[in-house]
Amino acid sequence: MSFLQVVAAEQKQGEQYVLQDISFTQLPLQHIAIAGETGSGKSTLMKAIGGLVQLDAGQVLFEGNKVKGPLDVLIPGHPGIAYLSQHFELRHNYYVEEVLSYADKLPVGEAEKVYEVCRISHLLQRRTEQVSGGEKQRIALARLLVTNPRLLLLDEPYSNLDMIHKGILKSVIADVSERLGTTCILVSHDPLDILSWAELLLIMRAGKVVQQGAPQVLYHQPVDEYVAALLGIYNLIDTALIAGLPAGKRLFLRPEQLRVVSKAKGVLAGKATRITWYGSYEEVQVNVGELSLVVRTPVGVVKRGGMVYLGIPGEDHWFL
Template identity: 50%
Template structure:
């Protein structure tokens, strides 16, 4: 059963379209991510779903009930929906225990279990202005969860966090669905936030959905270069080099290849090229190979290749994706 139904959402600001005919469904307990570069309307769409912005067209339904926007109600929002913004917006200088007590609608044992889930049970006596950014974000999340929402909207929740606090919050969000039965919709421009987490990804560009699918499909078979670039590095191979790598495919179109989809060898078969640079990334090297009229980036084990070396490039089985011309 669909928990969230978004139908024909559009928004104009000062006569300019911000969102255009956005429609999708999210079943309960399914993790959905909205991806796109800055300015594509991701956060605006999330605020419409939260009931904080009035759309110009279309409607949002939560569990079959139409969500009313701020132009229709005195207090914006929906009782079954919680919205976590990039900023925690906690009351200044209150103790964490006070902030949570004012928001709590759960029995004491449930509340304590929730604090442990959010990794904040040791922060009760600290003031909100004494918390790090990651701690503030987790307290803000716990405050929302105390209201027992059915749908949690996460607007770039990791954008202002260091690596350590980001990983803690990612773990917390991973556990929400299984432990609390809460459905999550996450907005991010970072592939590392969406690919390992989401069941399905919607890609937004210039206010429209341009691709929708499972993470593996979005990553391996992007509809265009814009979508490919959102989710990692790639190389485009054209012309004779492309036809040699995929000889049985139509002549038109460029071959989009992720770095791990190439294979390097010191012997034939393959396209002959020359190593132009080798960059160390800790658990792998990225090798730039100059081919005739093409340059490609190849992910390889550490220490096997040197600049100036002659190599032969081929594809791993089922590697590469032919973009339409």
């Protein structure tokens, strides 16, 4: 039996589909991430999974039982599913320990492990107005986890966080699965937040899932330019420029797949017009005639204004 099944889920606002024919399956402790442009239906899908939005068609099955929508129950939401909104709130003028104790449904003494996982043990005696935004988010997460959910839905958890608090929260979310045994689904706009974490990635557009699969597959083999752009910078090269490739196609390459090589080994030649330094590597804009390519290189390999000769992978080409 699957842990979670979303079957042909649909939801409309007036005549406009917000969700359309969405289906996927999640196994226990499997990491699923959902990405898509603003307004693509990500948050609505998360809320439907949690029983907070009523579906017009299809269903959500959690541990073999249908998740009922807000029109079917007195209090919306499923007791085994917790949803952390990007607009989380904490009650003012309360100690953190008080806010958490009101929600605690765990056996005596087990909440301390949740506080440790969420990196908030040192905050328990502070008042809610005395903690930072990143700390508030981890407290809100802990408040959900002490209700003992089996599935945790994280809606844009990294938005508006600085790099320090984002790094802490990433470690917390990893530990939620590994140490607490809670299965997670996560929504994010930033590919750096999901590519290394997800085992299954769903890309949404206009209420539909346009591609789903392993992150490595979607990153290197997107179905279209929309999926390609969501997951990072990419290049499209007319195959007429490269001998030995099928005619009438566009070769898809990420910046790190292009290689700076010697003139004798180059299949493309152009001028470096811009170099952007990122600390451990540089991204170089290379103009090949009217075509502009982005190449990722070690620091100092290319000089601005110089000629650059590029090689491409010898096999496993992907075309768009």
